[in-house]
Amino acid sequence: MKYTSILTCLLGCVSLGYAQNKMPQAEEKKMQVFISNLMGKMTVDEKIGQLNLPSVGFDVTGPILSQGVDEKIEKGLVGGVFNTYTPQAVRKLQDIAVKQSRLKIPLLFGYDVVHGHKTIFPIPLGLSCTWDMSLIEKSARIAAKEASADGLSWTFSPMVDITRDPRWGRMSEGSGEDPYLGSLIAKAMVKGYQTNSLTRKDAILACVKHFALYGAAESGRDYNTTDMSLNRMYNEYLPPYRAAVNAGVASVMSSFNDINGVPATANKWLLTDVLRKQWGFSGFVVSDYTGINELVPHGLGNLQQVSVLALKAGVDMDMVGEGFLTTLKQSLNEKKISIADIDRACRRILEAKYKLGLFSDPYKYINEQRAATEILTPQNRADARMIAERSLVLLKNDKQVLPLKKSARIALIGPLADNRRDMIGNWSAAGDWQKAVSILEGLKNVAPQLDITYAKGANLVDDPLILKQINHNGADIVPDKRSPEELIRDAVSATKKADVAVVVLGESALMGGEATSRTSLDLLPNQKELLKAVTATGKPVVLVLMNSRPLTLEWEDANVSAILETWFAGTEAGNAIANVLTGNYNPSGKLTATFPHNVGQIPIYYNHKNTGRPYSGDLMDKYKSRYIDSPNEPLYPFGYGLSYTTFIYSPVTLSAATLTGTQTLQASVTVTNTGNFDGEEVVQLYIRDMVGSITRPVKELKGFEKIFLKKGESRKVTFNISVNDLKFYNNSLNYVAEPGDFKIFIGTNSRDVQEASFTLK
Ligand code: BGC
Numbered sequence: 001m002k003y004t005s006i007l008t009c010l011l012g013c014v015s016l017g018y019a020q021n022k023m024p025q026a027e028e029k030k031m032q033v034f035i036s037n038l039m040g041k042m043t044v045d046e047k048i049g050q051l052n053l054p055s056v057g058f059d060v061t062g063p064i065l066s067q068g069v070d071e072k073i074e075k076g077l078v079g080g081v082f083n084t085y086t087p088q089a090v091r092k093l094q095d096i097a098v099k100q101s102r103l104k105i106p107l108l109f110g111y112d113v114v115h116g117h118k119t120i121f122p123i124p125l126g127l128s129c130t131w132d133m134s135l136i137e138k139s140a141r142i143a144a145k146e147a148s149a150d151g152l153s154w155t156f157s158p159m160v161d162i163t164r165d166p167r168w169g170r171m172s173e174g175s176g177e178d179p180y181l182g183s184l185i186a187k188a189m190v191k192g193y194q195t196n197s198l199t200r201k202d203a204i205l206a207c208v209k210h211f212a213l214y215g216a217a218e219s220g221r222d223y224n225t226t227d228m229s230l231n232r233m234y235n236e237y238l239p240p241y242r243a244a245v246n247a248g249v250a251s252v253m254s255s256f257n258d259i260n261g262v263p264a265t266a267n268k269w270l271l272t273d274v275l276r277k278q279w280g281f282s283g284f285v286v287s288d289y290t291g292i293n294e295l296v297p298h299g300l301g302n303l304q305q306v307s308v309l310a311l312k313a314g315v316d317m318d319m320v321g322e323g324f325l326t327t328l329k330q331s332l333n334e335k336k337i338s339i340a341d342i343d344r345a346c347r348r349i350l351e352a353k354y355k356l357g358l359f360s361d362p363y364k365y366i367n368e369q370r371a372a373t374e375i376l377t378p379q380n381r382a383d384a385r386m387i388a389e390r391s392l393v394l395l396k397n398d399k400q401v402l403p404l405k406k407s408a409r410i411a412l413i414g415p416l417a418d419n420r421r422d423m424i425g426n427w428s429a430a431g432d433w434q435k436a437v438s439i440l441e442g443l444k445n446v447a448p449q450l451d452i453t454y455a456k457g458a459n460l461v462d463d464p465l466i467l468k469q470i471n472h473n474g475a476d477i478v479p480d481k482r483s484p485e486e487l488i489r490d491a492v493s494a495t496k497k498a499d500v501a502v503v504v505l506g507e508s509a510l511m512g513g514e515a516t517s518r519t520s521l522d523l524l525p526n527q528k529e530l531l532k533a534v535t536a537t538g539k540p541v542v543l544v545l546m547n548s549r550p551l552t553l554e555w556e557d558a559n560v561s562a563i564l565e566t567w568f569a570g571t572e573a574g575n576a577i578a579n580v581l582t583g584n585y586n587p588s589g590k591l592t593a594t595f596p597h598n599v600g601q602i603p604i605y606y607n608h609k610n611t612g613r614p615y616s617g618d619l620m621d622k623y624k625s626r627y628i629d630s631p632n633e634p635l636y637p638f639g640y641g642l643s644y645t646t647f648i649y650s651p652v653t654l655s656a657a658t659l660t661g662t663q664t665l666q667a668s669v670t671v672t673n674t675g676n677f678d679g680e681e682v683v684q685l686y687i688r689d690m691v692g693s694i695t696r697p698v699k700e701l702k703g704f705e706k707i708f709l710k711k712g713e714s715r716k717v718t719f720n721i722s723v724n725d726l727k728f729y730n731n732s733l734n735y736v737a738e739p740g741d742f743k744i745f746i747g748t749n750s751r752d753v754q755e756a757s758f759t760l761k
Contacts, residue, residue: 022248022282023355034359035350039343041103042076044329047346049077052325053110053286053317056093057084061112061514062289066320069093076101077325079317079349080108080154085430087366090151098362106353106362108205113155113429114173115139117146119380119571120424120431123512123548124159126391126567128175129589129641131682131706133188135387140192142380145202149370150430153356154205156253158189160240161210164603166593167220169516172548172567173427174215176592177605177638179236180701183243190247198250199357201364208244210255210288212270213237217257220602221517225258231694234729236607242279250283250352254315256291263298265291266306271314284348286317293321303327308336316345376435381572388569388576390680393589394642395553395563401500401540402562403583403644409451411494412440413534414504415460415527416546421476422460425568426513426548435571439504439544442574447582453498456480457491457534460508462526470510477508484526488533495537502581503534503560504544509568512548521552521599528555535559544577550595550636557635565589583644588680588706590641590749594634601630606638606750607697639684639701639749645675645711649683652746652756659723660761668718669746669754673709682706685719686745686753692738693730699750719746726760 023031039047054066061083072078073096081093090109098104115121121139122129130136140158147155159173160182175185186208193206216237217224228237241252254271255264264270265287275281287310295306307323308331318324331337357364394402404410416422416439423436437445440454459479461467471477480487495501505527510516522528535541541560545551546568556563564587566577579585596604615626626632648671655666671683685703689696703719721744726737739760747753 031351031354035347035354038103038105038350039346042346044332044339044342046076046103047342048324048328049075050079050105050346050349051317051342052078052322053080053082053319054078055083055320056081057089062320064290064320070096073097073107074100076103076105078107080110082110082156085109085111085147085150085152087151087368087371091363091366094362094366105350106358108154108353109152109365110154110156110207111147111152111429112157112427113143113147113152114157114159114427115425116143116384116429116431116570117150117152118376118430118432119146119384120428120436121384122388122391122569123172123425123427123567124174125172125176125548125593126569127387128181128185128592129393129567130387130390131181131590131704132390133184135390136185137188137192138383139387140189142383144193144204146375146380148202148204148365149367149374151365151371152204153358153365154207154251155193156207156209157193158186158206158244159209160186160244161213161215162237162240163215164605165215165217165220166521166549166596167517167519167599167602168215168217168222169512169518169548170215170222170514171593172425172512175240177594178592178607178701179239181592182240186240186244187247190244190249194248194250198355205250205352205356206244207251207253207286208241208249209253210264211241211252211275212255212264213259214255214257222515223256227260230733231729231731234733245275245279245281250355252281252283252285254285254287254291256288256294258298263295263300265315266295266300266309266313268313276314284316284345284352285314287315287319287321289319290321292318292323304331307331311337311341311345316348384570385572385576385579388572389579389585391567391569391589392577392580392587393565393591394587395565395636395640396557396560397562397642397644399561400644401542402564402581404450404500404502404542404581406447406449406582407451408500409498410443410453411491411498411501412443412452412454412504413457413491413494413501414530415456415458416506417502417504418454418456419460422509422546423568423573424570425509431571437572437574439574439577442576442578443581445575446578446584453494455491455494457487457503458484458526458530459487461511461524463524466511470508473510475508475510484529488530491530492533492537495534495539498539500540500542501534501537502542502544503531504546505531506546506551507548509548516548519599521550521596523551523556531556531560542581544581550593552596552598553635554597583677586644586677586679587641588643588682590639590682591636592638594638595636597635598630600627601634604634607700609695610698637749637751639682640751641749643675643677643679643681645673645677645679647681647709647748648672648674649747649754652744652754654744654756654758656758658759658761659721661723664720664722665758666718666720667744667746667756668716670714670716671707671709672714673711676711678708678710680706680708681748683717684747684749686750687721687725688743688745689726689728689738690741690743692728692740696728699745701750723760
């Protein structure tokens with residue numbers, strides 16, 4: 001089918017999403033009257049000014065800096081600013097807007113509050129491994145409370161880009177590879193930031209990003225091209241953005257990447273037809289940092305031309321680039337756009353300000369008292385610790401080397417062991433790493449009886465090329481004066497005197513996030529050498545990992561006793577990790593991104609299609625979809641994560657063998673805690689559509705339940721399956737469930753499952 005005929009069908013076939021946070025009609029009318037009145041007084045320049053979003057202040061998050069911002073605010077040429085906070089800094093600029101500009105229109109204050117404001121939570125990829133929506137919402141709620149107490153009214157979060165490519169450094173900012181889980185998380189975060197009422201003093205605007213498909217960048221290289229079928233888009237990549245829209249997200253950020261030949265920031269189909277007409281989005285769209293200017297090197301024209309394209313496509317606000325500010329008036333005079341195009345965008349920005357209540361109180365978020373008492377409170381830290389504990393994923397635990405005995409002699413080794421700097425991860429907003437807890441500190445806090453000898457063992461980064469780049473961006477890594485051999489020697493000698501070595505390795509926090517694509521996902525060679533030397537002592541080795549993305553850990557998995565993935569766990573990282581290492585908390589995190597054996601397997605993800613020649617594992621079976629030098633399977637599958645206890649699953653029982661119409665089918669298992677610890681388990685439900693009008697994935701997550709079982713305890717877990725759970729976008733992009741056979745899988749991860757079958761009539 002042709003692109004256009006598919007589009008026509010789309011517009012006709014897909015029902016509108018109804019956003020929460022909608023105003024009652026009378027209120028909406030009042031708002032429109034107010035805004036029409038105001039816009040009646042605005043000059044063209046002032047209207048265009050509302051579309052301008054410069055960056056000011058402390059942080060640089062893109063390639064250029066905004067200039068002359070104060071003067072522009074005074075002239076009414078700024079709609080909002082970002083990268084500054086604190087009541088004092090915000091007051092200074094809001095004062096200019098509401099006291100010195102002609103129409104006294106308040107500013108929005110945006111910032112990348114991505115996983116906490118000052119109290120930093122685990123990086124989003126880590127947060128997603130909790131599989132706990134109430135905790136994820138809570139982290140966003142605390143972030144919004146702190147951000148709003150610090151003058152901010154708008155966060156550039158949640159980032160919901162699905163990705164299947166850990167080479168892409170921004171995997172850390174999202175929730176992994178699954179559209180179902182990603183959608184639930186998108187909703188929870190929007191709710192956490194915005195609550196049900198934007199007029200609350202501690203509610204801020206959320207901004208879902210990066211719309212769209214940014215995580216599917218070719219070769220995992222940041223900002224790179226995406227080319228994708230509509231089928232894949234609708235079924236696999238778009239759902240989390242849509243979930244955010246359905247949850248009432250107030251703003252959307254367009255992404256940098258090209259989509260099937262039209263970069264997102266100039267893509268009318270995406271920003272207007274899909275986002276507004278199909279999904280019913282009624283907020284405003286902001287470009288990403290200089291995203292409009294970047295349409296020039298994308299090859300769409302000069303700055304004036306691309307600014308027209310972006311505005312007409314549906315971008316309302318121009319982040320930093322000033323393409324709108326400097327060219328739209330000329331385009332209006334030359335009749336390349338109409339005043340209605342400008343008015344539309346301007347109205348959307350003013351609506352957001354109105355909804356926040358900024359016209360009644362431009363100083364709503366400026367309150368020194370709140371800033372002094374509501375930020376980094378002991379309670380927020382306690383919540384951050386509790387959430388961090390639940391984000392850690394136990395990947396291996398041979399002979400129950402973990403939890404550590406509280407009186408053990410430990411060699412604590414590695415450049416990330418006595419390290420606060422990296423704990424808060426990338427995009428850690430206003431987070432202060434000096435307030436973070438290192439693992440060494442954490443172990444001393446939670447288990448003072450441990451006998452710990454610390455040895456650094458290796459530099460965090462030795463590779464001169466990587467070191468130069470990340471230090472330029474603030475990694476502050478000072479290479480040790482000792483030689484690599486000396487560092488390793490100390491670590492080995494500490495290990496020899498200990499019962500167990502805990503080796504903390506991984507990436508520097510700044511090796512993840514924006515513009516940090518990697519082609520190797522191995523531990524850096526100097527760290528690997530250290531690990532090999534420590535392992536060669538024959539002592540049990542616990543590898544504690546910190547990293548922004550799945551790594552390739554084949555050697556590690558085969559050679560160390562235990563592996564604990566901790567991502568970058570935030571301000572309370574050290575305490576949380578120590579609690580897990582010592583058994584104060586029994587780990588329950590489950591991977592939300594597949595860990596490959598090697599980079600050659602990428603993209604690798606659990607919900608893939610079957611091919612016509614699926615591989616059964618017989619090495620001599622030549623003409624099959626497989627590698628001759630690697631398994632197809634990942635090292636650790638999606639949904640995987642161990643506990644200190646063990647859970648046994650009964651076979652799946654179904655309430656019926658068929659499902660019809662409005663019925664629901666119950667699929668149940670009994671889970672028993674058969675080990676020696678109380679613990680939590682995420683029971684996962686996957687479904688496979690065996691025959692379809694289009695090919696369907698071998699498994700799709702359709703439900704999960706996190707349960708707590710005391711040792712010896714059993715619990716029956718039941719999932720209700722309805723026709724809705726079986727729907728997908730067919731090739732006409734109709735959202736349908738097709739009659740036929742289905743398989744149900746329930747288990748502890750996407751690989752280890754129990755099966756049953758039913759038929760949809
Ligand atoms: C990033 C966005 C971020 C923006 C503002 C961009 O470079 O892609 O995620 O929100 O900068 O800091």
